[in-house]
Amino acid sequence: MRLPREGGCGCTGRMATAPVIDVRDLNVKYGDFHAVKDLSFQVERGELYALLGTNGAGKTSTLETVEGHRPATSGAVRVFGRDPRDRREVRPRVGTMLQESGFSPDLTVRESVRLIGSLTGRTDRVERLLGVVGLAHKAGTRVSQLSGGEKRRLDFATAVYGTPELVFLDEPTTGLDIQSRDALWDAVDRLREEGATVVLTTHYLEEAQQRADRIGLMHRGTLRREGTVSELTRALPATIRFSPPAGAPDLPLPAVPEGGGTFLVETPALQKDLHVLLDWARDHGVELRDLQAGPTRLDDVFRALDGE
Numbered sequence: 001m002r003l004p005r006e007g008g009c010g011c012t013g014r015m016a017t018a019p020v021i022d023v024r025d026l027n028v029k030y031g032d033f034h035a036v037k038d039l040s041f042q043v044e045r046g047e048l049y050a051l052l053g054t055n056g057a058g059k060t061s062t063l064e065t066v067e068g069h070r071p072a073t074s075g076a077v078r079v080f081g082r083d084p085r086d087r088r089e090v091r092p093r094v095g096t097m098l099q100e101s102g103f104s105p106d107l108t109v110r111e112s113v114r115l116i117g118s119l120t121g122r123t124d125r126v127e128r129l130l131g132v133v134g135l136a137h138k139a140g141t142r143v144s145q146l147s148g149g150e151k152r153r154l155d156f157a158t159a160v161y162g163t164p165e166l167v168f169l170d171e172p173t174t175g176l177d178i179q180s181r182d183a184l185w186d187a188v189d190r191l192r193e194e195g196a197t198v199v200l201t202t203h204y205l206e207e208a209q210q211r212a213d214r215i216g217l218m219h220r221g222t223l224r225r226e227g228t229v230s231e232l233t234r235a236l237p238a239t240i241r242f243s244p245p246a247g248a249p250d251l252p253l254p255a256v257p258e259g260g261g262t263f264l265v266e267t268p269a270l271q272k273d274l275h276v277l278l279d280w281a282r283d284h285g286v287e288l289r290d291l292q293a294g295p296t297r298l299d300d301v302f303r304a305l306d307g308e
Ligand SMILES: Nc1ncnc2c1ncn2[C@@H]1O[C@H](COP(=O)(O)OP(=O)(O)OP(=O)(O)O)[C@@H](O)[C@H]1O
Pocket: 030, 033, 035, 053, 054, 055, 056, 057, 058, 059, 060, 061, 062
């Protein structure tokens, strides 16, 4: 998948240092229910920022506000220094891939993409863009006749039409096969080479772990963690798992039995403790079955939210 380089928003007046997205003390309420509480975060130009969280954490409510679809109950939200509901100024610079596409089922793929062109004022070459997302052969097909994965690819095509400066990707790879996922991320990389800022939400944590420059972790309406992947994961210990043979000598480290003969070591010093364990195994002629060692993963950071 290759993004077309032609076209663009033709926008002017970019600020070199101001954040592209600036959210301060955002609150969103639905009646008495407080869905987003005093949320503040900024996204810098060119960043890929992943807003992640547990179900019902408030991600969609936050993003709908930042995208200008929902008014804030209180707080300040700025996109390119403007109120995101200022459609005339903000919309030409922003592409959005929502969780649910809003295309008319009677329009063809080609017509749907052209419609985005007329709504955003951006220009692009439709046939070439459809080639990027592997839908060139479906250009004349009605949206109602697309598969779920093809609809997602069409959503993506419309979000990146005309290479917008800021792209929102809400669960972009849900329902996509592995080839389409790889192609989508390839296209996102190219978009970023053009200097685009990307805001991602996903429940595929490994995608965020691989792609995001920074991650914001929401839980129950508030931002509980924020930082790079290594900043988020280094706060938790690394893990070593192994199964010693029955009758092995006393272990050289504090280890917790996990059932099935497996033991777990949690350690802030992975390399050192791994050496200790392997030296002990060699000295005693012990074979450690199912040995696994690694730094904390993002899913462990997520699990740690449960107790909060
Ligand atoms: N229109 C609404 N009216 C009342 N409550 C709502 C409305 N929309 C969302 N909520 C509630 O606000 C909370 C946050 O919802 P939101 O959709 O923002 O969460 P989310 O982080 O996107 O969740 P998920 O990961 O499950 O999609 C949830 O408890 C949800 O039930």
